[in-house]
Amino acid sequence: MNYTFIALVENKPGVLNRVASLFRRRNFNIESLAVGRTQDPEVSRMTIVVDCPRGDMDAHRIEANLYKLVNVIDVQDVTHQPNVTRDLALIKVIVKPERRAEVNGLAEIFRARIVDVAPDSVIVEITGTEDKIEGMIELLRPIGIVEMVRTGQVSMTRGVNDGIRRMPGMSDRHYEDTPVAAMVP
Numbered sequence: 001m002n003y004t005f006i007a008l009v010e011n012k013p014g015v016l017n018r019v020a021s022l023f024r025r026r027n028f029n030i031e032s033l034a035v036g037r038t039q040d041p042e043v044s045r046m047t048i049v050v051d052c053p054r055g056d057m058d059a060h061r062i063e064a065n066l067y068k069l070v071n072v073i074d075v076q077d078v079t080h081q082p083n084v085t086r087d088l089a090l091i092k093v094i095v096k097p098e099r100r101a102e103v104n105g106l107a108e109i110f111r112a113r114i115v116d117v118a119p120d121s122v123i124v125e126i127t128g129t130e131d132k133i134e135g136m137i138e139l140l141r142p143i144g145i146v147e148m149v150r151t152g153q154v155s156m157t158r159g160v161n162d163g164i165r166r167m168p169g170m171s172d173r174h175y176e177d178t179p180v181a182a183m184v185p
Helices: 015-025 056-068 097-109 130-144
Strands: 002-010 030-037 043-051 072-077 083-094 113-117 121-128 145-150 154-157
Touching (some): 002 056, 002 154, 015 030, 056 072, 083 130, 097 121, 097 130
Antiparallel strands (some): 002 072, 030 043, 083 121, 083 145, 113 121
């Protein structure tokens, strides 16, 4: 089963490499990884989707190992929490002018947008759940997908819900109130 973790990390060089190396060393497959700055320029947010064959046991191991990394500030498991998860895809489709209306119609059905038109192709931008994007890809494939890029999933809990923190004493850690040096486990 796939588990989704949100990790707040210091925005410093090498942090992504250390996190990815941890998953490699522990033999966990990362299904999706998205990283970006937060409202605080010194903190980045990672959304990591990982295959956990042994469920909660593996999820606990992942969380414990992430906290061992110096630059990790906070880790939450949002798998079973109410959340909003989105992915973005850009899909380049070979399409002659006479079939552009068909691609445009598909884009409207999926609430996607055509963001570029060339004489022989269009680029479709779609945002949504993984299932929605996969559905769009399946319908565009017979028309002729030339190239595709996806961002990976990003997730945010709904309302004021936090994700699960399995490490004792970690639920009261707030990076806004505590200096980063004091948070290092």
